[in-house]
Amino acid sequence: MKKIKDYQSKDVQSYLSQVKDNDKDIGAFLEFNDSAEASDIEGTLSSVPFGVKDNIAVEGMHLTCGSKMLENFVSPYDATAVKKLKEAGAICLGKTNLDEFGMGSSTDNSALGVTNNPWDTSRVCGGSSGGSAAAVAAGMVPFALGTDTGGSIRQPASFCGVYGLKPTYGVVSRFGLVAYASSLEVCGILADSVDTTRTVFETIKGKDVNDQTSIDHIPASPEAKTIAVLSGDLGLSPEVEAAYKKAAEAYKEKGFSIIETTLPMLDYGIAAYYTIAMGEASANLARYNGVRYGHRSKDASNFEDLVQKSRDEGFGDEVKLRILLGTYVLRSGFQDQYYTRAQKIRTAVRNEFDSVFEKADLIMLPAFPTQAFVHGDSSLDQFQQKLADKFTVAANLAGVPSMSVPVSVENGLPVGMQLMGPVFSEERIFRAAEVLAEVLPPAACPGKMEVC
């Protein structure tokens, strides 16, 4: 397996041209950094290339969010996470594809390109950080930044067989991340090993004066002895079910105590999550009005017309749906029924996690009920995809860290499991993931780039 230093390149342009060639069948990137060059900075990340989901700002590069609304927008500054990586010597190789504004589970909701799963190009790479997951799986970069509002790092990580960390809420600055659902979303990491994930996390974490919600990381105990798993019928595909059992067996083999538990609130988490996320999205996306930046309608006769037409032309279907729903649940007279109730259910979800963490150090959950599905799979429409987020949204509601870890390859496609811990327990998760990799080493994607 390639180590992070194998990616260190002194001839970045030559490497970039190999990546471009490799990406023709995948479509992980929306834009390449043609001015990328090697760094003089010493350190683990020196001259290591990385990808950045295209809803995170990189100075001088586009910041499209996979939307026609921002197709031509060029960022005037770096996000804090990007800035910290650059200061450590890492090189941004390009911007990766995503579901428009992070809204989706397949990256098929991007208005600007199609991304295929490197394991099977007829299948989706997951989403919304699908381009980042595909770029890592295909060996184009050892890591890429992503964002996770309800599973957008962990689900594509599972679909593409890579590691995907959603950190504790607030631990990585959101400055330079285009806002979708501010109380839920985090900036995180997709990577090809636990060690790379750890190195990047240590580099990008920390309080930032530019993000009012950012907090210092106060590490929780790194030790884990007990892991909780869910009992009962979880509605998993046979392949995901098999991987869940394999992972639990692997931990038993390594001397961990596995306890069974239930999380009844998971069934309500989806409704609460989407109510909150859409409400916040409707407010955050109100800024796109065709005036200061972004798409402007060419046939508007007055100001109101300009705003409404620019938004209708600039946003895709899923974004409009979420703005409409968010606006509706926040309308006067409906708030108690929807938004406030959802926030109370959020409290119930947190309480449930707290009680499980009293008896277990980590919870292991599937990332998604199925493996990567085929592009346009009619059995999993947009509504069904939302319901399938039930295992991931809870970590966002509770603000706790969770990492999708590749567990096995079933019928030629990878399956990942989430390791979830209390706030600030990232190191505990990393160590447990390393133990799992000793028993079930992650498989490399067929055709993964080997040259450097």
Added chain:
Amino acid sequence: MKTEELLITAAQAQLALPAEEEGRLAAAVTEMLDYFAKMSEVDVENLEPTTHALIRDNALRADNSNPNNKFNNNQEALIERAPESNNNFIIIPNVL
């Protein structure tokens, strides 16, 4: 959701919906709202709402210009992102 309700919501969201999109969006909105109704099954009587995942303290800073903010005294970089501008002004259609 009735089309009338959809149009009121769309107006509040400042979205001009072409007539051919109305039916499809109304159906998709209704599907989600029906699902949201599931939340009424939960007893939330003694629960406080959680507004944010994890806030330890109120992060405040002095109300001074930030020397690290490269846009201090550099409004041009931002104004040039506007779809239409002239001489440091952003142009929009007549409002009067």
